[in-house]
Amino acid sequence: MATVQTFFANLKNRILEVYENTIAGFIRSIFSKPSSILFLGIDNAGKTTLLHKLKEDVTNTYEPTHHPMNSEIEIGNMKANIMDLGGHTSARLAWQEFFYNCDGIVFIVDVNDTKRYCLVQEVYQSVREIQVGKKKPPIAVLMNKIDLIKHDSNSILQNQDVMDQIQKETGIENDDSMEQPVLVTYVSLLNESITDMSSPILQSFQWLDKMIHRRPEEL
Numbered sequence: 001m002a003t004v005q006t007f008f009a010n011l012k013n014r015i016l017e018v019y020e021n022t023i024a025g026f027i028r029s030i031f032s033k034p035s036s037i038l039f040l041g042i043d044n045a046g047k048t049t050l051l052h053k054l055k056e057d058v059t060n061t062y063e064p065t066h067h068p069m070n071s072e073i074e075i076g077n078m079k080a081n082i083m084d085l086g087g088h089t090s091a092r093l094a095w096q097e098f099f100y101n102c103d104g105i106v107f108i109v110d111v112n113d114t115k116r117y118c119l120v121q122e123v124y125q126s127v128r129e130i131q132v133g134k135k136k137p138p139i140a141v142l143m144n145k146i147d148l149i150k151h152d153s154n155s156i157l158q159n160q161d162v163m164d165q166i167q168k169e170t171g172i173e174n175d176d177s178m179e180q181p182v183l184v185t186y187v188s189l190l191n192e193s194i195t196d197m198s199s200p201i202l203q204s205f206q207w208l209d210k211m212i213h214r215r216p217e218e219l
Contacts, residue, residue, distance in 0.1 A: 030205060030206055030209040031077040031078040031205075031209050031212075033077060033213065034077050034078075034079055035077065035078055035079065035103040035104060035209070035212055036079045036080075036081060036101050036102055036103050036104075037078060037079065037080045037081065037102075037103065037104050037105070037106060037208070038080075038081050038082075038098060038099070038102050038104075038105045038106070038137075039051065039080060039081070039082040039105075039106045039108065040105055040106070040107050040108070040123075040127055041107055041108035041109060041120075041123070042110075042116065042119055042120060042123055044110060044113070045108040045109055045110045045113075045144060046108045046110065046142070046144040046145065046189045047082050047108055048082070049144075049189045049190065050106070050108065050142070050189055050201075051071070051073060051080070051082050053189055053194055053201075054073070054075050054080070054194070055073055055075060078205075080106075081098055081102075099130050099131075099132050099137075100132065101132075102132050102137050103137060103212045104137050104138050104139070104140070104208045104209075104211065104212045105127065105137050105138070105139045105140070106139075106140050106141075106142060106204070106208070107124060107127060107139050107140070107141045107142070107172075108141075108142045108144050109141065109142070109143050109144060109170060109172065110144055110145050111143050111144065111145055111146055111148075111149060111166055111186075112145045112148035112149055113145075114169070117169040117170050120170045120171075120172075121169070121170050121171040121172070124170065124171060124172055125171065127139070128180065136179060136180035137180070137212075138180065138181045138182070138183075138208060138211035138212060139180065139181075139182045139183075140182075140183050140185065140204040140205070140207060140208045141172055141182060141183065141184045141185065142185055142187050142189070142201070142204060143166060143172075143184060143185065143186045143187065144187055144188065144189050145188060145189075145190075146186050146187065146188050147188040147190065147191050149162070151186070152188065152191070153186060153187055153188070153192060153199075153200045156186045157186070163186065167184065172184060178214075181211050183204060183207050183208075185200045185201075185203070185204045186200070187200050187201055187204075189201070
């Protein structure tokens with residue numbers, strides 16, 4: 001019995017070691033300075049899924065949060081503040097107070113929830129109107145759940161019509177401006193690995209880190 005317990009203890013330690021050397025280490029390396037990141041989006045978009053994906057590389061589905069919720073995690077040098085406020089107008093009024101020290105935003109959209117695209121557009125526009133001091137934080141948009149519309153991160157890039165329709169109906173598109181850059185990436189948080197450094201999810205964080213740490217002359 002002791003031998004079995006020892007085996008599983010060693011296995012657990014090995015898994016944690018692998019995780020530390022991949023995901024956590026990667027996040028630490030790109031966010032060379034502590035960065036405060038807000039995870040935003042309406043309910044059931046995938047914020048909690050992303051949280052657990054980054055913290056533990058666990059892929060599960062989670063019940064929608066029915067009440068406003070705020071939680072904070074630290075992964076390497078990244079401090080993430082997850083805002084799950086359901087997208088309700090009154091709840092979104094509280095977002096402002098969390099922006100005072102925000103470095104960057106991850107905005108998550110459920111692309112399969114087409115009936116609420118109008119709400120997504122309303123919430124996204126309210127996010128873009130919030131200013132942090134004299135600047136606006138960069139936004140990495142994750143168009144999530146592409147598996148539910150029969151696509152993966154490669155196949156959807158071959159279907160420009162689908163991407164154009166999503167961007168038109170949500171009002172979200174790439175923005176190269178220095179005032180507030182936006183990068184839109186299509187992902188499936190459930191199906192994609194974040195141990196692969198070339199995954200669209202991690203590439204989004206790489207981009208976000210680059211935008212956060214731009215030199216003053218690049219602004």
